Amino acid sequence: MKFVSQLLQPLLTIPKNAKIKNTEITCKSQKLLLECGLIRPTASGLFALLPLALRAVDKLEALVRHRIEEVGGQRLSLPALTAANLWEKTGRMSEELLKVQDRTGRSFVLAPTHEEAIADLLADVGPLSYKQLPLLVYQISDKFRDELRPKHGVLRARSFRMLDAYGAHASHEHAVTTYHRVTDAYQKLFKDLHLKVYRVAAECGDMGGSESHEWQLPAPAGEDRVPTDGGSVSSVEVGHTFILGTRYSATLGAHCVPPSGPPQPLHMSCYGIGITRLLGASLEALSTDTALRWPAAIAPYRAILIGPKEGSKEWALYDPTRVSELYEELSHTTSLRGDLLCDDRHQMTVGKRLLMADKMGYPEVIVIGKAALETPPRFELRASGRVQLLTWPELMMALAGVETGRATAQI
Known part of the structure; x- marks a missing residue:
């Protein structure tokens, strides 16, 4: 039997406008997760996920894995540390990245995403034959970002769980085909959760590429805006998808062998879902000011x-x-x-x-x-x-x- 009395669930009563370990209470999902003993702050922007929260995360990850593998995703695991020189080659070294050095002085990045690492891996095992494509690989792991202003609990934290999936293709047309299949899987995932998430065309920004979409969930604490039938509302970005083209593959030497002619840079695509952010955003969207309300499929x-x-x-x-x-x-x-x-x-x-x-x-x-x-x-x-x-x-x-x-x- 599973008893409430045996749970690690430190209940809190948080006074209005209180601060807990330098963590300002700025939204209802953060307040309720703390009060109900599901998370515990360890430093600014960093949280321990306690057993009940982790059960919900595990359920959410299982749903994500199911939908990604349904469209051909193969699971792998990449190190959290990525060689800094890869980021320098692609021009993506920035202040948001957490950087460390080993005892020999070699620099690494605690990666928030793994486009460089995937392109480097495909270069190492390649060139791939066009017959091996399309290839879709994914992982769900802890990511890191040196947020300037972490806030809203798990909605904007320095450490977070994320799905990152990567497609490798012989041509732009093949990349587009896979892109539509994976984004259809996103729609099915959000339907599983009974969440109305909007797909919104977005700028490609520092990621590069030819096309991208944000996946926006309307929620009061959101810092974005999404257009709806009755005008725009506050929303939280819970996912982002890109057609990357050859930016990373050409720079880092990831190639495929076409039916004829010399090897060509792979055409890549990438797909992200913030697991802990989606959890927090769904609670932000569904909960009352005084009580948590979960998507039924991921309640602890x-x-x-x-x-x-x-x-x-x-x-x-x-x-x-x-x-x-x-x-x-x-x-x-x-x-x-x-x-x-x-x-x-x-x-x-x-x-x-x-x-x-x-x-x-x-x-x-x-x-x-x-x-x-x-x-x-x-x-x-x-x-x-x-x-x-x-x-x-x-x-x-x-x-x-x-x-x-x-x-x-x-x-």
């Missing part, structure tokens, strides 16, 4: 079971042993396997634990309350803004997604 736990208060009438029939039996039965349903939490803080009232569960934003809350003493016993299911009182078989059917036909009340 799908459901939480709340047993009766110790010493209550319900306690006589539903003590910890009986609650454990019900938990085990629920856990064997396919929909809740590995995704159910038990609030075993029986010294607290059911009402107080309900308030805390609501603030955490669990998609489904199962309560053993007064109706559990009826004949037959009925159990409370709170989900999607409504309350249902269900018998045990009805509850199991509802959790499996089967409509019970019972009357419901709005929460």
